[in-house]
Amino acid sequence: MVTKSHYVRKNLILMKDMGKKNRGIRAQWTEKTMAEALQLLREGNSQETLARRCGIPRRMLRNHLESGLSKHSLGAKPLLRTQENDLAVKIIRFAEKGFPLTSKSLRGSVFKFCETLGVPHKFNKVTQLVGKEWYRSFLKRHPNISQRRAQQLQKLNRYIADDYFTKLGSLLDRKGLKHRPEKLHNMDEKGCRLTLQNKQRVLAEKGSRRVHLIAPEHGENVTIVACANALGQVVLPMIPFKGQRQKPTYTDGLPAGSEVCMTPTGSMTTGTFLTWLDHFMSAPPTILIFDGLSSHLDVSIADKAEPLGIELFCLPSNTTHQPTHGRDCFSPV
Structure with missing residues (x-):
């Protein structure tokens, strides 16, 4: 039934x-x-x-x-079809110069690009990152780019060191700067603790000649951005202070031509790095060696440095003893 x-x-x-x-x-x-x-x-x-x-x-x-198209394709079209090829070339060039982009930095750079040009999108405006699905599709559209596990300096061996210095030597030869030490610059930042500038009046026994004041254990830190070339010629420093409003006292005692700016944290950010490039303004061509902090790795930095004739080259991660450390620039600090 x-x-x-x-x-x-x-x-x-x-x-x-x-x-x-x-x-x-x-x-x-x-x-x-x-x-x-x-x-x-x-x-x-x-x-x-x-x-x-x-x-x-x-x-x-x-x-x-x-x-007017007869191409066979399914699904949504790439959001940045015309710019993706240029982006793929930049990713490869960044890796050759020692600062490969991470997936997060790439997604953040593409989000900023869309916001700046007013490209309509549905990306998350809270995280300010493009979606992981876009990232996976981007890798499929550009099979010459793949994810690799970065090798840090703490796992250094002869082959990694040889590869690093070979790339640096190749860059010097390609730009014709191998015997131009004045064109080879190293930039680094140093954190310093703020101390009391004026002697304060304190209470003590009458007749005491020497009264010492204990400095606070947790003072406020400030960052000094220094740069020098291989001849020892220095670029005037830039100091990012924490806050929004700049005080006139921040420039007291600084050499003429020094730069002062305000940041939310008092340390280098992508925006601060872009401002520092305007402050740097060395006669092109020049090579700028710097560390690979995440705040420095951004496509917008390379886009601004390239027209200025500045070739960026990144030190390996965990490189504490840079040329500007030790007895060179920061020993008095």
Whole structure:
């Protein structure tokens, strides 16, 4: 005996199979077929006739006719189709110079790019990162780029060191700066603790000649951005202070031409680095060696440095003893 539930199950199975078949017949045409159909359509043939003959939906025929494209593609189009090739070239060039982009820094740079140019998107404005799905699709569209595990200096071996100095030597040869030490600069930042500048009046026994004041254990730190070339010629420092409003006392005692700026944390950020590049302004061409802090690794920094004739080159991670450390620039500090 056939029951009502039997017909219900049978109809559900048929509907499920129909859904599978519909998903399987999407875009069952070739670019050659589409090109021929568009040519016949321009000659005055009926859309309905060509749709049946070529197996192409009428709406798709009309869309391709209006756009003039016959390329076979499914899904959403890349958001930055024209800029992606340039971005892929930059990623490879950054890796060769010692500061490969991480997935997070790339996603953040693309988000800023879309916001700056007003490109409509649906990315998360809270995290200010493009989606992971876009990132995976980007890697599929550019198979010459792959994720690699970075090798840090703490795992240094002869081959890693040789590769690093080979790349630096190649850059010097390519720019013709191997015997131009004045064109080879190293930039670094140093944190210093603020101390009391004026002697304070304190209470003590009458007649005491020497009264010492204990400095606070947790003083406020300030960052000094220093730079010098291989001849020992220094660039005037830039000091990012924590806060929003700059006080006139911040420039007291600084050498003429020094730069002072305000940041939320009092340390270097991407925006501060961009400001420092304007302050640096060495006669091109020049090579700027710096460390690989995450705040320094941004596409916008390279985009600004390139027109200024500044070639960026990054030190390996965990390189504490830079040329500007020790007895060179920061020993008095």
